[in-house]
Amino acid sequence: MGKGGEAKPEPGALKRRIERHPRLEPIPKVLYEDAATNVPSTPYYDALNRRVDEIVAKARAVAKEPEIHILVAGDGALVYPNRIVWLPWVMGAVAGYLCTTAPSLRAFLWMLPAMYLGYDFYSGVLHVALDDPKNMQGVKSYILFQGCLEFQWHHAIPYDGASKPFIACCADLNIIVLILMVLNCGLLGYTSGTRAALTGLKLFFAYFGQYCHRAAHTPKSKRPQWVQFLQSTGFMTPQAKHNGHHRPPHDENFCLIGKMDPAVNGLIKLCGTNDWVWFGLWLGLSCCDVALVHRGLACVAPGLFP
Numbered sequence: 001m002g003k004g005g006e007a008k009p010e011p012g013a014l015k016r017r018i019e020r021h022p023r024l025e026p027i028p029k030v031l032y033e034d035a036a037t038n039v040p041s042t043p044y045y046d047a048l049n050r051r052v053d054e055i056v057a058k059a060r061a062v063a064k065e066p067e068i069h070i071l072v073a074g075d076g077a078l079v080y081p082n083r084i085v086w087l088p089w090v091m092g093a094v095a096g097y098l099c100t101t102a103p104s105l106r107a108f109l110w111m112l113p114a115m116y117l118g119y120d121f122y123s124g125v126l127h128v129a130l131d132d133p134k135n136m137q138g139v140k141s142y143i144l145f146q147g148c149l150e151f152q153w154h155h156a157i158p159y160d161g162a163s164k165p166f167i168a169c170c171a172d173l174n175i176i177v178l179i180l181m182v183l184n185c186g187l188l189g190y191t192s193g194t195r196a197a198l199t200g201l202k203l204f205f206a207y208f209g210q211y212c213h214r215a216a217h218t219p220k221s222k223r224p225q226w227v228q229f230l231q232s233t234g235f236m237t238p239q240a241k242h243n244g245h246h247r248p249p250h251d252e253n254f255c256l257i258g259k260m261d262p263a264v265n266g267l268i269k270l271c272g273t274n275d276w277v278w279f280g281l282w283l284g285l286s287c288c289d290v291a292l293v294h295r296g297l298a299c300v301a302p303g304l305f306p
Helices: 013-019 043-061 066-073 087-100 103-128 139-153 166-171 175-187 195-215 225-234 239-245 261-272 275-300
Strands: none
Touching: 043 066, 043 139, 043 275, 066 087, 087 175, 087 195, 103 195, 103 261, 103 275, 139 166, 139 239, 166 195, 175 195, 195 225, 195 239
16 A cells, blocks of 8 residues: 555556557547457457467567557557357348338339448448548547457458458447447338338348458358359459458558449549548448438339338
């Protein structure tokens, strides 16, 4: 005990506070200070986090100014936390129900290509935001921190998604899926009809996007023939095309399915990479992309989409 009965600081605590890298100051440590309590319990998460430790140690030894995702991991952030792998099944069931409320089979068939493209565009916008280190600090970090951390580490460990079961890749979306379901079904009231069915399709295409991304990092010998065929036709992002995104400066081809890459690439050239612009675009799409797709469909096929 210290003077006046006060407890002495833990050994090394003061030293750790002093040695925290200045570039970490804008990043609230409260976002990950309890990360150690969420220790992964599966071999694939353990292996990935061990690889993170190896990369952090090597970077600290050779780099004067490590990248921010290296600094954060070295500061105690858990890059690959354990995820609830049964939740995607529950969300999939909810999405399936929402799809059954489509006004007609014909209308549903129209919705498939519309949301296939709509979600792909959404994935590209979100990917641009998550790849920006500036979104790991300040007020935006309270929403995007963990997603940014994992996406930026994905450039250092590109096989991370392919090294774990597909259901675990779907579970990576648990938080964003829950937020979007509450927003669309709860606050916006999309519980039946065209917008509800589009919401369900958006979730299914989000999981499909995860599969496309995982397949793009899976060796050819381990990819089924049907996957290779869909990649060769461009229905799923081809491995060679996606590998181009992983070559510095990582400034194009952000979409997970790949069809909307030209649109997102064009937006980057038009709007630049200002973090607030892309954060705002992502928030806007999260709130109104389903409504926008609905309006577009209603214009193309009047009367089919009440």
